[in-house]
Amino acid sequence: MRSKSVKEGVEKAPHRSLLKALGLTDEEMRRPFIGIVNAYNEIVPGHKHLKEVAEAAKRGVMMAGGVPFEFPTIAVCDGIAMNHVGMKYSLASREIVADSIEIMVKAHGFDGIVLIPNCDKVVPGMLMAAARLNIPAVVVSGGPMLTGRVNGKKVDVSTVFEAVGAVKAGKMTEEELHQLEEHACPGCGSCAGMFTANSMNCMTEALGLALSGNGTIPAVYAERLRLAKESGMKVMELVEKQILPRDIMNEEGIRNALVVDMALGCSSNTVLHLTAIAHEAEVAVDLDQINALSDATPNLCRLSPAGSHYMEDLYEAGGVLAVMNELDKKDLLHREVLTVSGKTVGELVKGHLVRRKDVIRPIDDPYSPTGGIAILKGNLAPEGAVVKKSAVDEAMMQHQGKARVFNEENEASAAILNGQINHGDVIVIRYEGPKGGPGMQEMLTPTSALAGMGLDKSVALITDGRFSGATRGASIGHVSPEAYEGGPIGLVEEGDQIEIDIPNKKLNVLVSNEVLKERQRNWKPMVKQQKGYLGKYKGLVSSGAEGAICRSKE
Known part of the structure; x- marks a missing residue:
């Protein structure tokens, strides 16, 4: 047990004395110590009920003979943080989540951890920590909100x-x-559509690091508390057998998650997060691999914002395992990958049939023969850009239009809401990338304004920032290299013609190489001075094409 480092031997008498100050007995000292990482707070609707989930997980640990210790981490509500300075902190908070868990686990010698997230950046932050620490871990989220x-x-x-x-x-x-x-928001839980939070909770289940139902059991159902108890019990089994996250989140496991991502039509943010998780697990994933998997995977679901169904419908239809069972019919999954259930993927998905074929299409009758996400490249995005193509209207799959250039999201939002954008335009929002923002803001305000005004079927939006999972329309994000790093998106001028070809995965500004080179010679980056955490983050964060991971300067 790793906890021996803080509780066994004569030299650890002071440590035991401090642990006894918590009320621990000698019997408890002999048992495994399990960290219960709770992202509860009173400002995030997806997290306000996590005290109950944590208590259930602790009971499960105790029932299985372990000693649970609860500790917190931070959580940002992307909806509340949207369209003001708070959104600069959302993606950046992912690193704080991962780092804080690493600190607590390393400092206190836990033998295993139960991770309790729910919202957008907390789920991937916890998965990154699990891969980094590589000690027995189970994730149990707070579950999705019901629709209003x-x-x-x-x-x-x-x-x-x-x-x-x-x-x-x-x-x-x-x-x-x-x-x-x-x-619209009747109670606790992660927002009701296939937005980033629910996408990542489904990905956690597909990765095999959560028990069945983690992605879809509604937050207010008692079944969610039973799942938490089972997760607490299961982590004890993982400790006993020393089944570690990297045994599960290996190359094949991450590939499975990406395949399920394409079938479900998840948020474009999953590309950022799964890439970052793979980095922590020391598994190589690049955008070309993601495109290849998308090309080979049918899109079986169209949940909000891509369609009229919600997470509660996916739950009723059979959940993530029913989707995986459909995929398995075409041998699209690595069946031998282990999961925290103790079963392999092949064993786990067997018998999980689709209960609502209007929600989960049969593998032979998909919404699309290819997956929900596409990676575009061209002279505007040499390293790649991401689009949730399952949420793009057919009329916008191929589009050419006049560039309308903005150096900040708020400028573009004001132009849209003031009626200054015309049918056919291509809005370009730059200097909102990981470094240029800094923080790579989500842009739900401009994309939802376009949809609400009826422009989403005739106007495209391109950015080196990113989008909420709730975004629909021809919204192309993560354009890399970003403008701040000298990427071509920083060279686009008002009135340039931009070509978008999603079926052929192309994104180009129709300007000659000579003109672009001349513009590059005269280019200077727009610099936004930052102090505090964002200043530190700006100095460490990498390209969106690499998952916006933070690299040390060693």
Whole structure:
């Protein structure tokens, strides 16, 4: 046991004395110490109920003979942080989550950990920590929020974001907006669509680091608490057998997660996060590999924002394992990969049938023969850009239009809401990348405004920043290299013609190489001075094409 380093031997008498100050007995000293990492706080709706989940996990640990110790980490609500300076801190918080867990585990000698996240950057941050530490670990999330109801129609937070644009366009009254505001988010949980939080909770299940149901059991169901108890018990089994995260999150396991990602039509942010998790697990993943997997994987689900179904519908349809069972029919999964359940993927998915074929399409009748995400390259994105193509209208899969250039998200949002964007335009938002932002902001405000104003079928948006999982339309993010690093997106000028070809995975500005070289000679980066944490982050973070990981300067 790793906890021997803090509790065994004559020289550890002072350590035992301190542990006894917590009320521990000699019997408990002989048992495994399990860290319960709880991202609970009182500001994030997805996390407000995590005390109950943690208590259930602790009971599971105790039932299986372990000693649980709960400790916290931070969590940012992306919805509340959206469209102001707070969004610069969202992606950057992922590193704090991972680092804080590393510190607590290394300092206190835990034998295993139960990780309790729910929202966007907390899930990947915890998975990064699990891969980095490589001690027995189980993830149990807080679960998705149920949808709201307005006039008999299912709604969620993305409905409210889009409604702002509808009000500005005169398509909705402020009274109707208020009704949405009142009812769209009925209670705790991660926002109800296949946005980043739920995407990553489903990915955790697909990776094999969470038990069945982690991605889809609604937050308010008692089944979620039973899952937490089972997770607490299961981590004790992993400690006994010394089954480690990297035994599960190996090359084949991460490939499985990417395949499920394509089938589910997850958030484009999963590309950032799975790449970063793979880096911590010392598994090589690049954007070309992701494209190859997308080309080979049918898209079986269209959940909000790509369609009219929600996480509660996916739960009713059979959840992640039902999707994986469909994929297994075409031998698209590595069946021998181990999971925290103790079963292999092949054993785990067997018998998990689809219960609603309107939610999970049969493998022989998919929404699309290729996956939900595409990586685009060209002279505008030499290292790549990401689009959630399952949420793009067919009319925008190939598009050429005039560039409308903005150096900050807020400038673009103001132009959209003030009616300054025309049908056919291609909005370019730059200096919002990992370093240039810094922080690689999500841009749900401009994309939802376009959708609410009815422009999402005729206007594209390109950025070196990124998008919320709630974004729909021809929204192309993670353009790399970013403008701050001298990427071609920083050379685009107002009125340039931009070509988007999603089927052929191309993204180009239709300007000659000679003109681009001349512009490069005269180019100087726009610098946003930063102090505090963002200043530190800016100095360490890598390209979005590499998962915006932080590298030490050794």
